[in-house]
Amino acid sequence: MTFFFQEGTRIVQPVLLGKIISYLEYYDPSDSAAFREALAYAAGLSACVLTWAFLHHLYFYHIQRVGMRLRVAVCHMIYRKALRLSNLAMREASTGQIVNLLSNDVNRFDQVTMFLHFLWVGPLQTVVVTALLWMEVGISCLAGMAVLILLLLLQSCIGKSFSSRRSKTAAYTDDRIRSVSEVITGIRTVKMYTWEKSFADLIARLRRKEISKILTSSYLRGLNLASFFALSKIMIFVTFFANALLGNVITASQVFVVVTLFEALRLTGTLHLPMAVEKVSEAVVSIQRVKNFLLLEETSQHNPQLPSDGETIVQLQDFTAFWDKASGIPTLQGLSFTVRPGELLAVVGPVGAGKSSLLSAVLGELPQSQGEVTVRGRIAYVPQQPWLFPGTVRSNILFGKKYEKDRYEKVLKACALEELLEAGDQTVVGDRGTPLSAGQKARISLARAVYQDADIYLLDDPLSAVDAGVSRHLFEQCIRQALHEKITILVTHQLQYLKDASQILILKDGKIMKKGTFAEFPKPGVDFEDILLKTNEEAEPSRVPDSPTLRGQPSESSVQPQESPRPSLEDAAPEDQDTETIQVTLSLESRSEGKVDFKAYKDYFTAGAHWNIIILLILVNIAAQVSYVLQDWWLSSWANEQSTLYATAHGKGKEILVPDPGWYFTPYSVLTAGTVLFGISRSLLMFYILVNSSQTLHKQMLESVLRAPVLFFDRHPTGRILNRFSKDTGHMDDLLPQIIQDFVQTFLLVMGVVGIMVVVIPWTAILLIPLGIIFFVLRRYFLETSRDVKRLECATRSPVFSHLASSLQGRWTIRAFKAQQRFQELFDTHQDLHSEAWFLFLTTSRWFALCLDAVCAIFVIVVAFASLFLAETLNVGQVGLVLSLALTFTVMVPRCVRQSAEAETMMISVERVTEYLDLEKEAPWEYKHRPPPSWPQQGDIDFSNVSFRYSSDGPLVLKDLIPLIDLRKKVGIVGRTGAGKSSLVSALFRLSRPKGEIWIDGIWTATIGLHDLRKKMTVVPQEPVLFIGTMRKNLDPFNEHTDEELWNALEECHPSRDSSEVCGWIWRPHNFLPVILVPEGMSAVILYTLTLHSSTCEAFILLNRDSYFIFSDVKHCTSHISFKFVSLSTLKFWKRKVRRAVNYQI
Secondary structure, three states: OHHHHHHHHHHHHHHHHHHHHHHHHOOOOOOHHHHHHHHHHHHHHHHHHHHHHHHHHHHHHHHHHHHHHHHHHHHHHHHHHHHHEOOOHHHOOOHHHHHHHHHHHOHHHHHHHHHOOHHHHHHHHHHHHHHHHHHHHHHHHHHHHHHHHHHHHHHHHHHHHHHHHHHHHHHHHHHHHHHHHHHHHOHHHHHHOOOHHHHHHHHHHHHHHHHHHHHHHHHHHHHHHHHHHHHHHHHHHHHHHHHHHOOOOOOHHHHHHHHHHHHHHHHHHHHHHHHHHHHHHHHHHHHHHHHHHHOOOEOOOOOOOOOOOOOOEEEEEEEEEOOOHHHOOOOEEEEEEEEOOOOEEEEEOOOOOOHHHHHHHHHOOOOEEEEEEEEEOOEEEEOOOOOOOOEEHHHHHHOOEOOOHHHHHHHHHHOOOOOOOOOHHHOEEOOOOOOOOHHHHHHHHHHHHHHOOOOEEEEEOOOOOOOHHHHHHHHHHHHHHHOOOOEEEEEOOOHHHHHHOOEEEEEEOOEEEEEEOHHHOOOOOOOHHHHHHHHHHHHOOOOOOOOOOHHHOOOOOOOOOOOOOOOOOOOOOOOOOOEOOOOOOOOOOOOOOOOOOHHHHHHHHHOOOOHHHHHHHHHHHHHHHHHHHHHHHHHHHHHHHHHHHHHHHHHHOOOOOOOOOHHHHHHHHHHHHHHHHHHHHHHHHHHHHHHHHHHHHHHHHHHHHHHOOHHHHHHOOHHHHHHHHHHHHHHHHHHHHHHHHHHHHHHHHHHHHHHHHHHHOOOHHHHHHHHHHHHHHHHHHHHHHHHHHHHHHHHHHHHHHHHHHHHHHOHHHHHHOOOHHHHHHHHHHHHHHHHHHHHHHHHHHHHHHHHHHHHHHHHHHHHHHHHHHOHHHOOHHHHHHHHHHHHHHHHHHHHHHHHHHHHHHHHHHHHHHHHHHHOOOOOOOOOOOOOOOOOOOOOOEEEEEEEEOOOOOOOOOEEEEOOEEOOOOEEEEOOOOOOOHHHHHHHHOOOOOOEEEEEEOOEEHHHOOHHHHHOOEEEEOOOOOOOOEEHHHHHOOOOOOOHHHHHHHHHHOOOOOOOOOOOOOOOOOOOOOOOEEEOOOOHHHHHOHHHHHHHHHHHHHHHHOOOEEEEEOHHHHOOHHHHHHHHHHHHHHOOOOEEEEEOOOO
């Protein structure tokens, strides 16, 4: 209803204006009744202007709140769904896509609600205006309305095309953000393998595809804005030309009523209605994308509840399951076992046997195909790849549980965490917090599980990430003692602990090869490595599926446990222990203050085009505005002539000779054509420059980020960096060009209006000067607040993305601990903080707009009444032109000032992007003087007093190293967790600048480029990274090797071509290399396991065959068999190379 009255007052204004001009047209100083009537019309006009100003912003304030609420609600649903996504669903929904949904797609709800009602108001207003025009000029008005209808039909077609373009653009944006996210997450691997240039080229190709769609959409938006600029002039020209052809003579009041009615229709018909079609079309695509995401498959988790008798149990009966049913090969097949309280079930087997998948089945992550799964009790889960959320060590351990000092200290002692870090348990870790070793992360993850005091503990090989001493401590103090009364299922490659297990389960290809207690195996002191080797050898001779193997052993439902000597942890927390809010530490990023620097504007515009093009754009803008202003001036002269003719013909009652209409319409048509052509040209040129600017700045930002040292990524959360590549880049692509074009267009229109008003009636300058001062003061006052509010809004957006990215990485842990609701509340808290900043920006913007419109309304009131009191000194053409322009003034000036303020606040996105253009850079990738291609030939490495720290203000992690590694030596580096083994690798690769000198074959590594150094060394990192895509993409990301070379490398990394490292892995099929390998996040851990990650990295190294081969603790994620085989393969290929293994397992 508010919206209806608002638009109604807008339509009434031209009618009242016509009455005032009619009074001036037949001005009679002695007619006081007519004067009072004119004053009443002026008062009515004043009331309409004031009412419109108030209702307009009241409507937009409430409708923007509706849009904000819709956006927040959809974000809530997206995050809730993300925590429920199944493993297979994550193949279709990457982190990049979800970030794009939260950053760009949901914004369509903010935009579409603002313009939605114009879909019905636009046609209704068109009908009303047509009726009023008919009353003024008769049938000739249909000519002008025909132009509007034709344009609306064209714009409707254009609006619908936004749907398909938005859909394609969103798909390219998903791919781009996903690739950027992968690079940021695996930045250490990218830098050590010197993939920066290749990934920059890959992302640049995706960006070019994205920009091609964005540029086409921008051109269509440019046509819409050009029609807003020129359409009313075309309709006025066509209407008056048709009127002249019909031989009609009209009054000045009719001329300006027609002009004002078309101006009133222009805002709705040529701007808001096309915008509504565009935004609705884009919103439909976004809604469909959100709908498709919300309909993805969810995990079918158990909801384990303790029965009334309190008995806890884990039981699988003839369990079979598939990760991918399309492959036809089961991940787990025919598994049957039972575990009861006080039992320790040890699960062992070769790589890819299905050990982690077994835990997934208990968690409910792996859906069953047949059989039964019975889980009774609360579960605690320790993943193979430890996950820490952003927060302190204490908050990661408590994980929402109430802090109890005694129990907490006992857990720290059991998990060897008493002296973990200098800052103690208040050290901030997770998502770019303090860097921790894999062993430190594993102990925190284990402590989190122990502190939960759950009934069932699923431990996915937590001992392999720590050194031998810590491993023994964890097994004795934590697993055997603290978890004595619990159900414990331990996946491990540490075979020395099997004698302490209540049950032992040996898996092979997803089937149970052997099962029983330690005493039930063939002989005392049996070597389990021999058993595993034997099962491999027995599987090798025949590849016929019916070959007899040990898998045919009968599966008992349960093996009676031995009496275990594991004592319990005293003072355990009660079962109904209270929970509290999880304390997540996500500090707000630093932000600039004050107004946006001129350098940001300069960088933005010059990034898109050369200065010559920018000068051409300025000239085209001037030409468009000159033709627009001359058209108004010419129309005023013609109206005066028409008024004189009408007064002569009707006043004296005799025929007169009417001048040739062509004398007026020929220049008028030329000016109209110029307005249209120049208006379209400047819009297209402006969008071309600004979209190119966005592409250039994105490219420069990506290059700057890739050249930044690793320390930058340690200090900046992934979500904070992605915020600039998603939301800020989206603003530069879509909103900012449109706002700047709108501002330039309305600014020139205002300058033209002001110029005409001052020339026609000079005394209006007395009003315009203080008006300009008021606008300037209001704008300055508003911008001092809005800039900082906008910066705050941008800063509060980053924690939303960071929390999302962190939650996706740890979603299995979150689900296992039933912490979805707590993390949902954390997400809502971050979103509420962002909504507070957004709502503050919304209210300040509406306040500013209301003030501007109120001031403009007062200006119209003064002009209207002053025109009546000064009627004797003015002619009707002057008054009609000034009053019609004053009504236009009430719309254009506030819009101009608002858009200028909005442009400056949106320039904060450019400012945030340009901040990343000047990041601290690591050493150059290549120097002018490069090492010879044959370097290094000998392979000797000399450390000369090398000290290393990750940051200039951080502690030394390596101190005065002076070892000498002779040529062709294989060197093992051992040490306890946190001793600096991985830091030595970082120093060798110069991930941070070491103090001292490292010489390789007589060349000081600091004197050569980073790529020249890193290309000569290859590393299997401690935490291997795989990128979403095919096996070929991960082995040969940039197509440098043949299929035969890839297959040979793969076979060298696996015991036999017949052994299946992953369920469904069939050697040598033609379709193997291209198939999808890894979905995103923790699914990779289960489907392909960390072992396969390392194997893939090793295969990559075999392809490159560099001079230096560095293992960074690969044994911690491989079985004994795989590690032995890897050792054989490396010895085979590196007999004449230097090989360094960083390990603590001997």
